[in-house]
Amino acid sequence: MKEKDTQKIFTEYLAKQNLRMTSQRELILKTLCRQKKHVTAEQLYEQLKKTDKSIGHATVYRTLKLLTEAGIARELNFGEGSIRYEPDTDNTHHDHLVCVQCGENVEFFDEDIEKLQQAVAEKYGYELMDHSMNLYGTCSKCRGKAD
Amino acid sequence: MKEKDTQKIFTEYLAKQNLRMTSQRELILKTLCRQKKHVTAEQLYEQLKKTDKSIGHATVYRTLKLLTEAGIARELNFGEGSIRYEPDTDNTHHDHLVCVQCGENVEFFDEDIEKLQQAVAEKYGYELMDHSMNLYGTCSKCRGKAD
DNA sequence: TTATATGCAAATTATTTGCAGCGCA
DNA sequence: TGCGCTGCAAATAATTTGCATATAA
Numbered sequence: 001m002k003e004k005d006t007q008k009i010f011t012e013y014l015a016k017q018n019l020r021m022t023s024q025r026e027l028i029l030k031t032l033c034r035q036k037k038h039v040t041a042e043q044l045y046e047q048l049k050k051t052d053k054s055i056g057h058a059t060v061y062r063t064l065k066l067l068t069e070a071g072i073a074r075e076l077n078f079g080e081g082s083i084r085y086e087p088d089t090d091n092t093h094h095d096h097l098v099c100v101q102c103g104e105n106v107e108f109f110d111e112d113i114e115k116l117q118q119a120v121a122e123k124y125g126y127e128l129m130d131h132s133m134n135l136y137g138t139c140s141k142c143r144g145k146a147d
Numbered sequence: 148m149k150e151k152d153t154q155k156i157f158t159e160y161l162a163k164q165n166l167r168m169t170s171q172r173e174l175i176l177k178t179l180c181r182q183k184k185h186v187t188a189e190q191l192y193e194q195l196k197k198t199d200k201s202i203g204h205a206t207v208y209r210t211l212k213l214l215t216e217a218g219i220a221r222e223l224n225f226g227e228g229s230i231r232y233e234p235d236t237d238n239t240h241h242d243h244l245v246c247v248q249c250g251e252n253v254e255f256f257d258e259d260i261e262k263l264q265q266a267v268a269e270k271y272g273y274e275l276m277d278h279s280m281n282l283y284g285t286c287s288k289c290r291g292k293a294d
Numbered sequence: 295t296t297a298t299a300t301g302c303a304a305a306t307t308a309t310t311t312g313c314a315g316c317g318c319a
Numbered sequence: 320t321g322c323g324c325t326g327c328a329a330a331t332a333a334t335t336t337g338c339a340t341a342t343a344a
Contacts, residue, residue, distance in 0.1 A: 020318070022324065042308080056326040061309060079224055079279070081334085082308060097273055106271045113263045117282055120260075124253045125287035126244055132226070133280040135264055140272035167343055169299065189333080203301040208334060228309085229333060299342075306335070316325075 006033060006072050006089055013070035027052060028063045038076050038084035078134060099139040153180060153219050153236060160217035174199060175210045176219065185223050185231035225281060246286040
């Protein structure tokens, strides 16, 4: 599967809504795509500040919402009280396996689970549109340590 | 599977932590168990007010946390910005299939999915402790309506 | 008696909104 | 030259915390 040209997709998405690409939106997209870990809006804001001292919270929140609508970012809710974001650059949907101790997490995709989810939805007459699945446990590294 | 004697379980849990059963905690537990739908802390608070006008927000939040720790309540996060709670009265774990339009939801349990989740965790060296899985779609009733 | 629990209000945290001014199409 | 965009600050919303008082064991 090819990597998306996120910049182009975003610009086209914006155009369709009569919205514009701006330098801030461009920077936020680039910065999000560069992340190695899932970030909160606040964490992203802190990083963006280093490049653009004048950027505001509101712009970050508003842009993350737009990126999500455009299918370029995904919201992750690990029950921490704030939403984390990950770039969705290669159209590869995946779920998360999170260590409850150190927070380290693995992205995985299980086709059998996806099929069963589809089957469950159909069984109850629902048309499945999306899902969120997070597995919580302890990673081997954390289990190695004394409690 | 037997229904839990939640009152007893809670009292024992509290005792173990050197905490006490009180009339407020008892009322909150009873009221939660009576719910037909998943409630937010605020919704529960509103209902509790009718029985005990002097009850405070803090007590409700604090007690819901205790009930969750005691394994009597479960937190549900449907990405709405607030946490919903359901009583976990019969030890039957289940997941949720939620209609994104009307909010109606179905509780389901799929043993095959559970097994596969376990397998995924093992594959990555994690010891699975918990998971959250929510399927989002449109129910047949909502699809019947014109958009 | 004495540690724990409660209600209240203030504090926090995450996020959203209103608005005046700025800047691209 | 207008309409969307931005930063700021104030507004919300959900939840937590500090504290004086009340209460269970």
